[in-house]
Amino acid sequence: MALQYSWLGRKGKKPFSNLKIAKVIIYAAEKAGIVKNRSEAEVGIQTWLKRASDRRASLLNKKTA
Numbered sequence: 001m002a003l004q005y006s007w008l009g010r011k012g013k014k015p016f017s018n019l020k021i022a023k024v025i026i027y028a029a030e031k032a033g034i035v036k037n038r039s040e041a042e043v044g045i046q047t048w049l050k051r052a053s054d055r056r057a058s059l060l061n062k063k064t065a
Contacts, residue, residue, distance in 0.1 A: 002048070002049055002052035002055075003052050003053060003056065005049055006046075006049055006050075007042065007045065007046040007049060016045065016049060017042075022045065025041070025045060026038055026041040026042065026045075029041045029044070
């Protein structure tokens with residue numbers, strides 16, 4: 001599912017930043033002290049979404065090996 005989203009919805013993908021789950025993740029990360037502020041949480045989510053295709057490729061490689 002992550003392959004269908006980008007933070008702002010560019011390159012034909014859906015915007016993740018508009019979803020309620022994004023707000024919940026950010027709130028939880030701030031509350032748990034994992035991040036210092038909202039911006040840091042957003043950058044983390046953006047990075048995770050960007051690497052979705054890498055994780056998928058890695059998983060597929062493990063299954064064929």
